[in-house]
Amino acid sequence: MIVDDSLIIRNKISRSLLVKFSKVSRAENGEQALKMVRAEKPDVVTMDLTMPKVGGVEAIKKMMEIEPTIHILVVSALADKATAIKALTYGANGFLCKPFTDVELNEAIEQILKIKLSS
Amino acid sequence: MSVIVLWSCHLFVTSETYFSASDCGENLLNRVGMFAFMFGKYRFLVISIALFLVLDLGVLVLNFYTSGKIAEQAELINLAGRQRTLTQQMSKATLYIKAQKLQMWVYQSGLDELREHYKTFADTLRVFNDGGAIESIDGGQPIEIQAVVAPQGLKILEQANPLWKQFEDALAPLMVDTLVTDEEIDPASAFIASNNAPMFMLMDELTEHFKASAERQTVFLRRAQIVGISLATINFFIILFHFLKQLRGRDLKIKVKQNESDQILSTIGDGVFLLDKNLVIGGQYSRQLETIFSTKRVSGQSFKRFLGRYFANKTVGLSMDFVKLYFRPHINSALIEDVNPLKRVEATITTEDDEAVQKYLDFSFAPLNQGAGNRAILVTVKDVTAQILLEAQDEQAADELEQQMSLLTQILPVPYQELDYFIQESTQGYDRINALLKDTKHIADNFENTLNKIARETHRLKGSAAALNLKWVAEQHHALEDNIEALREQSKVKKLSGRNLLPLTIKLKSNYESLELISQFRCRLGNYASVVGTTVEAANDHQKTLSGHGGEIPEIDGKWLSLYDYAERLATDQGLSLDVDLRGFEAPMEPTLTEKLHPIAIQLLRNAIAHGIEDSDTRCRLKKPNNGQLLIALSHDRGGNYRFTFQDDGRGFDYAAIRVELVSKGILTIEQAGRASSGDLIRHAFMDTVSTQLNTDPISGRGVGLPLVWQLIKSIGGRLKVRSVEREFTHFIIEFEHQSNERETSTRTLMERAG
Numbered sequence: 001m002i003v004d005d006s007l008i009i010r011n012k013i014s015r016s017l018l019v020k021f022s023k024v025s026r027a028e029n030g031e032q033a034l035k036m037v038r039a040e041k042p043d044v045v046t047m048d049l050t051m052p053k054v055g056g057v058e059a060i061k062k063m064m065e066i067e068p069t070i071h072i073l074v075v076s077a078l079a080d081k082a083t084a085i086k087a088l089t090y091g092a093n094g095f096l097c098k099p100f101t102d103v104e105l106n107e108a109i110e111q112i113l114k115i116k117l118s119s
Numbered sequence: 120m121s122v123i124v125l126w127s128c129h130l131f132v133t134s135e136t137y138f139s140a141s142d143c144g145e146n147l148l149n150r151v152g153m154f155a156f157m158f159g160k161y162r163f164l165v166i167s168i169a170l171f172l173v174l175d176l177g178v179l180v181l182n183f184y185t186s187g188k189i190a191e192q193a194e195l196i197n198l199a200g201r202q203r204t205l206t207q208q209m210s211k212a213t214l215y216i217k218a219q220k221l222q223m224w225v226y227q228s229g230l231d232e233l234r235e236h237y238k239t240f241a242d243t244l245r246v247f248n249d250g251g252a253i254e255s256i257d258g259g260q261p262i263e264i265q266a267v268v269a270p271q272g273l274k275i276l277e278q279a280n281p282l283w284k285q286f287e288d289a290l291a292p293l294m295v296d297t298l299v300t301d302e303e304i305d306p307a308s309a310f311i312a313s314n315n316a317p318m319f320m321l322m323d324e325l326t327e328h329f330k331a332s333a334e335r336q337t338v339f340l341r342r343a344q345i346v347g348i349s350l351a352t353i354n355f356f357i358i359l360f361h362f363l364k365q366l367r368g369r370d371l372k373i374k375v376k377q378n379e380s381d382q383i384l385s386t387i388g389d390g391v392f393l394l395d396k397n398l399v400i401g402g403q404y405s406r407q408l409e410t411i412f413s414t415k416r417v418s419g420q421s422f423k424r425f426l427g428r429y430f431a432n433k434t435v436g437l438s439m440d441f442v443k444l445y446f447r448p449h450i451n452s453a454l455i456e457d458v459n460p461l462k463r464v465e466a467t468i469t470t471e472d473d474e475a476v477q478k479y480l481d482f483s484f485a486p487l488n489q490g491a492g493n494r495a496i497l498v499t500v501k502d503v504t505a506q507i508l509l510e511a512q513d514e515q516a517a518d519e520l521e522q523q524m525s526l527l528t529q530i531l532p533v534p535y536q537e538l539d540y541f542i543q544e545s546t547q548g549y550d551r552i553n554a555l556l557k558d559t560k561h562i563a564d565n566f567e568n569t570l571n572k573i574a575r576e577t578h579r580l581k582g583s584a585a586a587l588n589l590k591w592v593a594e595q596h597h598a599l600e601d602n603i604e605a606l607r608e609q610s611k612v613k614k615l616s617g618r619n620l621l622p623l624t625i626k627l628k629s630n631y632e633s634l635e636l637i638s639q640f641r642c643r644l645g646n647y648a649s650v651v652g653t654t655v656e657a658a659n660d661h662q663k664t665l666s667g668h669g670g671e672i673p674e675i676d677g678k679w680l681s682l683y684d685y686a687e688r689l690a691t692d693q694g695l696s697l698d699v700d701l702r703g704f705e706a707p708m709e710p711t712l713t714e715k716l717h718p719i720a721i722q723l724l725r726n727a728i729a730h731g732i733e734d735s736d737t738r739c740r741l742k743k744p745n746n747g748q749l750l751i752a753l754s755h756d757r758g759g760n761y762r763f764t765f766q767d768d769g770r771g772f773d774y775a776a777i778r779v780e781l782v783s784k785g786i787l788t789i790e791q792a793g794r795a796s797s798g799d800l801i802r803h804a805f806m807d808t809v810s811t812q813l814n815t816d817p818i819s820g821r822g823v824g825l826p827l828v829w830q831l832i833k834s835i836g837g838r839l840k841v842r843s844v845e846r847e848f849t850h851f852i853i854e855f856e857h858q859s860n861e862r863e864t865s866t867r868t869l870m871e872r873a874g
Contacts, residue, residue, distance in 0.1 A: 073454070078457060078458070081437065081441075081458045081459075081460050082437055082460075084457075084458040085437060085440050085441050085444070085458055085460070086440075088444050088450060088455060088458070089440060089443075089444065089447075091449060093449055093450060093451050093454070094450070094451045094453075094454025094455060095454055095455055095457050095458050096454065096457075097457045108454055111451045111453055111454055112451060112454070114451070115448075115449060115450075115451055
């Protein structure tokens with residue numbers, strides 16, 4: 001699942017992930033993402049941090065309560081390291097800095113999926 | 120013995136303790152592994168200890184066995200000794216019976232005694248021959264006696280048995296009937312009297328034989344103990360020395376490895392250390408770490424406290440949160456390096472000389488698995504100060520080169536005469552600003568006034584630079600104006616002194632340097648022009664052609680001619696269209712006259728474009744010509760009375776906005792502003808720094824343009840008339856006197872300086 005308020009980023013990640021995953025869903029903000037996580041239970045989530053309504057950190061925190069075994073990759077610009085570290089502390093598994101290439105994204109997703117998470 | 124056993128136990132415990140350091144788990148597999156470990160590397164030690172125990176046990180068993188034998192021998196000695204006594208007692212009892220009988224006295228007690236001794240002797244002799252149980256000599260529990268098998272003992276018994284048979288025969292009549300006849304007692308007593316001594320001797324020999332046998336066994340036991348204990352002791356020392364040898368060898372290896380580690384750590388060019396799960400720095404670290412942080416307080420320190428010595432609390436807190444991520448199982452450590460807050464971070468390090476030094480450091484972290492779920496982090500610290508400074512220098516050099524190239528491309532189209540004039544005008548302007556900054560007494564007395572003077576001078580120079588399209592210089596002046604504006608705002612809150620003007624002095628120095636660069640370029644261009652034969656006139660011709668006004672424009676002085684381009688540039692930047700009409704500036708103009716009027720024209724032109732001329736849509740709505748109309752004219756009479764006119768057909772003064780600005784700045788009250796006439800408001804616009812623009816840009820918005828114009832007018836002793844109708848026009852008329860003064864062009868001085 002791709003969570004990002006930028007349509008361009010959502011499209012970019014979507015194009016890249018559809019090679020590996022059969023289904024890729026998208027959310028524009030944290031609030032929408034939380035609803036979709038309950039319904040779809042995705043394997044992996046790419047999460048932006050700065051979004052309207054519910055932001056990335058808040059979304060990750062709640063997402064981990066709903067689905068503790070979900071894999072989350074933070075995909076964000078490196079403006080605020082403190083926020084990124086907070087997101088990782090709350091349960092995100094890795095961080096990918098914008099801008100990124102398709103290769104970098106796929107490698108990061110592979111790395112994330114190697115982690116075995118227990119509920 | 121017990122001491123030795125205790126030693127052995129101690130050794131074993133020591134060994135166990137030693138091994139237990141490597142005991143990694145409690146499951147059976149690990150136990151098996153542990154045994155394999157013991158019988159592998161430590162086989163000799165384990166076998167030695169086992170041998171030691173076997174020897175100890177052997178001696179113990181032998182001791183037990185021999186002790187039993189000695190105890191048995193002691194019983195035999197006692198029994199044999201008793202046989203001697205019984206021989207005598209039987210003889211004594213027989214004689215007693217005979218004597219009693221002769222006296223006709225009672226002899227029964229003697230007979231009972233004889234019979235008892237007889238039976239005891241016979242039982243004991245039987246046990247010596249055949250073995251078996253017999254009551255112990257002290258009357259206690261029956262004891263089991265082995266038959267005598269030793270040759271010496273058998274030989275004695277072979278002599279004793281027939282003799283005893285004779286005793287039995289002789290005493291037999293006395294054993295069956297209580298009435299003893301003389302025929303019975305006499306031969307018996309006679310036999311005993313004659314055979315008592317041989318039997319006694321035989322029993323005595325038997326006693327001595329048992330004694331000798333017991334002594335031999337005691338000697339054997341002692342020797343066996345000595346041998347066993349000696350062997351055990353030797354084995355113990357073998358174990359001890361072997362163990363010590365192993366320990367020494369291990370210590371040596373550890374020392375060698377320690378030395379190797381120290382050598383490696385001392386040669387590593389980066390600071391390297393380990394962090395444990397409690398985020399405490401490990402005991403071993405590279406020497407470079409001490410060099411980087413100028414401290415030896417590293418080992419065993421809390422990482423948080425360590426960082427706290429060199430970084431701000433916020434950085435330390437963030438770094439600790441980041442480092443803890445490496446211990447969290449859900450984190451992929453390869454994907455968090457981007458958020459490392461200790462990447463190229465600036466540290467303040469106090470050296471041994473108590474000198475604070477700024478360094479740029481680069482921390483990197485790598486998790487290490489230490490087995491059994493333990494994790495540590497290998498931390499590498501690089502001092503990247505030199506690298507960063509070099510990059511900064513490269514960047515600065517690239518910027519400077521870019522600026523120089525930009526400046527060069529900006530200078531190239533400027534006619535040399537105008538450039539020379541600009542250099543001279545700027546030099547004088549900088550000198551005036553410099554003088555103001557140096558005048559500490561005046562600054563202390565009137566800080567704001569000094570700021571205003573510097574602001575006006577800067578604004579004027581900015582206008583001149585912009586007029587020649589020297590954007591780089593104009594931007595420098597704009598940045599200086601930003602500093603002035605910031606100081607002005609600060610001065611409203613607190614009292615400032617000359618020290619606060621230091622940033623302006625630094626900026627001014629930079630401006631001087633830029634001007635020096637322009638002079639150098641100018642000099643080189645002049646040299647180049649003289650070589651290729653390019654002339655200033657040719658450049659001017661070229662510029663006229665580029666301007667598109669070539670055919671229609673009269674022969675206007677070069678400096679005034681550049682106003683066309685300047686006006687066009689400013690208007691284009693603002694999205695406006697202009698028609699500029701210059702009258703009365705036909706070449707050649709007196710340089711002194713140009714020097715007086717040109718800055719005024721520049722400021723009024725900037726003002727008109729920024730505030731006056733409307734965009735095309737507005738002008739169309741107001742039924743004005745599409746292009747804004749500007750007239751700049753100069754006329755004079757023979758008496759040297761000059762009249763400089765600047766007219767635009769723009770929106771005129773915005774009186775309402777001026778009123779608001781004056782009230783907001785506290786110059787007028789609301790009532791005063793309401794009562795103020797248009798003339799009063801215009802006067803304020805020229806006297807005070809009033810801006811009706813919300814934002815500043817390189818053209819306008821600081822409210823110093825018109826006050827600068829007024830200062831310039833005052834400097835030439837001129838009078839100003841202003842006519843302005845909102846939404847229609849603004850006319851500025853400046854009248855002044857000027858006597859023709861033939862002076863040399865200012866270029867010469869400047870050329871000398873640049874050369």
